[in-house]
Amino acid sequence: MAMYGLVQAARQWFKCLSDVLNTLGFNPCESDPCLMYRIDEEGLCIILMYVDDNLIIGSRKAIDKATKEIKAIFSVTVSPIATEYLGCEVNVAENYSCGWIGQPDLYKNLEKKFGNMLKGQ
Numbered sequence: 001m002a003m004y005g006l007v008q009a010a011r012q013w014f015k016c017l018s019d020v021l022n023t024l025g026f027n028p029c030e031s032d033p034c035l036m037y038r039i040d041e042e043g044l045c046i047i048l049m050y051v052d053d054n055l056i057i058g059s060r061k062a063i064d065k066a067t068k069e070i071k072a073i074f075s076v077t078v079s080p081i082a083t084e085y086l087g088c089e090v091n092v093a094e095n096y097s098c099g100w101i102g103q104p105d106l107y108k109n110l111e112k113k114f115g116n117m118l119k120g121q
Contacts, residue, residue, distance in 0.1 A: 010051050017049060017074075024069050038066070048085075055085050060096070 018028070018036070026036040026047065037046045043059030045066045056063050067078055082090045085101070092099040 013051065014049065017054075020070075020073055021047065024066070026066075038062070040065075050086055053086065055082060057099070 014034075018033070021036050022028075024038070025040065026038045026045075029035040029037065034049045035046065036049070037044065039045075040062070042061040042065045045056065045058035045062035047066070048055040048057075056066060058066075067076075070076060071078075081092065084090060087105075088101050088103050089105075090099065090101050
């Protein structure tokens, strides 16, 4: 157990959540253990974990199933459509066929700071 606010607290929460997701059939990505995925009869479900701010993407049925399973264990708040995640802008097509994650504000700040250097001049 770790006290909230200490460095160990985030690590302990990650370990707890990872263990739960493993028991639910999620596998960690080889290149980033904070990204876990599950492929089952409902489809692909991907969970990106960052302390207590998680993003779930995948097929609607797979997301609904994972959300229901997680809610049975933890008290969570679910936003139906993500428009922002960790300072990144999230845009999803109306039919949910594709999406985009980017940081346009970061680009604008760099453009203000460095001006024409970003335009190849």
